[in-house]
Amino acid sequence: MYEWVIIGGGIHGCTIANFLVKSGKSVIDDIRIIDPHSEPMARWKRNTNRIGMEYLRSPVVHHIDVHPLSLKQYSTSGDSKDFYGYYKRPQVELFNEHSDNVLRQIHIQKAWHQGTVVHVERSHEKWLVALQSEEVMQARNIVIAISVNEQPIKPEWANKRVYHIFDEAFPDFQQLKGPAVVIGGGITAAHTAIKLSTIFPGKTTMVKRHPFRVHLFDSDPGWLGPKNLNGFVKLKDYKKRRELIKEARHKGSITQELFHKLLRLQKKEELQIVDGEPVFLKNNTIGLKEGSKIEANTVILATGFQPARPNQPWIERLIMEQKLLCSTCGYPIVSESLEWCPHLFVSGPLAELEVGPIARNISGARHAAEKIIASL
Structure with a gap:
């Protein structure tokens, strides 16, 4: 049995794995990351490369490593092209190289398992994670770190050749x-x-x-810290939290x-x-x-993604079987530590009613990792 099974090997899943190892809360041999792709952050790399993105929208302190200055220190070339503007937004290529280096440090490939999750259930104080390949993994804790990237918005007029x-x-x-x-x-x-x-x-x-x-950013920088988040988390009405998220983005x-x-x-x-x-x-x-x-x-x-909760059938079944709390918008109601129920954590879109408008971003991945680590 593994201590941690992380479902999703994008920026969020990799950030959480890195924080678990570097904080000393786990070791790489006790972690499994399940992802459909053969290597970490594959979809992120493919998508940014496909559209020709040169610089991230995020500043230099937003990356997958623990120390905020890790990416800045990694850039040793002194090349002014490494970063753009006042907030030193990093080149995508540099960000990816740094991410690869960070993940090599913790030997991420030891934890990597290419596969697709089809069912998750609770059994005798452990989680059973079933894959399309008919493999079943046992875990003490799981983290659901998936995105809405499989839910693109396609208008009615768009035919199959679009x-x-x-x-x-x-x-x-x-x-x-x-x-x-x-x-x-x-x-x-x-x-x-x-x-x-x-x-x-x-x-x-x-x-x-x-x-x-x-x-400059996709939400006000005040959402990165207590300036806006303190008032947000004090709201007990999750409808109002959703309204604030919509207004802030x-x-x-x-x-x-x-x-x-x-x-x-x-x-x-x-x-x-x-x-x-x-x-x-x-x-x-x-x-x-x-x-x-x-x-x-x-x-x-280039019409974005559906705002609805990630629509994986196994998540729908998990919600029903474990009677997991959701707001009227369909998104999880979780604890401050991002636990949906004991030993089940979320990150990314699924965490946005607790993390706020930044939940889907790189900064949101860092916030989620910090919250989970702080609770252990």
Whole structure:
């Protein structure tokens, strides 16, 4: 039996594993991380590489290691390109290299188990975690650290030949044909449109439903500490907590430098930017609610993810069997230590009614790890 089984090997799962080992609360041989991919943070690396993200939106102190200055100290080159702006937002490549180095330090591969969870149940004071491969793992504690990345928003008009940018089966960019249209106005849409405009200059269009929303971060920095969080956790009404989360998030926003980059591409006529709402796609024509039409051989959705709780069937069964508490929005009601019930912890979206608007981010992973470690 393992001390810890962590379901999900993305940034959240890896951060928690690292904190468990480096805090001395566990050893790597007592941990198993279950993830569908063959290596840690695989989806994160694939997605950021796919859209051509150069710098993170998060500052230098947000990463998967315990010490806040770990990433800054890892950058020994002195190259000013390692970080961007006042908050020293790191290059994605540097962030990934640092993460790999941190995970090598704790020998993460010893804990790694490629697989897909299909059932979790409580039996005789231990957890049984069943995999699609019919393997069953026993654990004293489990952490559910999964995201909503498998729940992309796809509007009704989008047919089967329209890809969401984060679809598993998304083709190589070089296989796409112009003219190309990106649907969305947020940071993912911006990166995707910029990348496509280098492949199809003058034949790339970005279609967005609202004016650009320019914000440095995707929520106010006050949510990183007691300034905003103290009042948030004092609220006993979880409906009000959900309202605060919705209000705090700068949904569909982009950073200042991306905004200016898009405008420069538009001025050079390498990118068209259109305000409108698509309502149909027929042959190679997108029709907008406003009446205009756009020709496209490639249509890519960058429309985000469903706000609902991660919809894994095994989670639904677990909630019913263990009578786990949920708010009216469907998300877990958990303790300060992020326990949904004894020895069952959550991180990421599932923890947001306790961690707040930052729960899904890298900073949210650190907050979750700190809360779990502090309770042990």
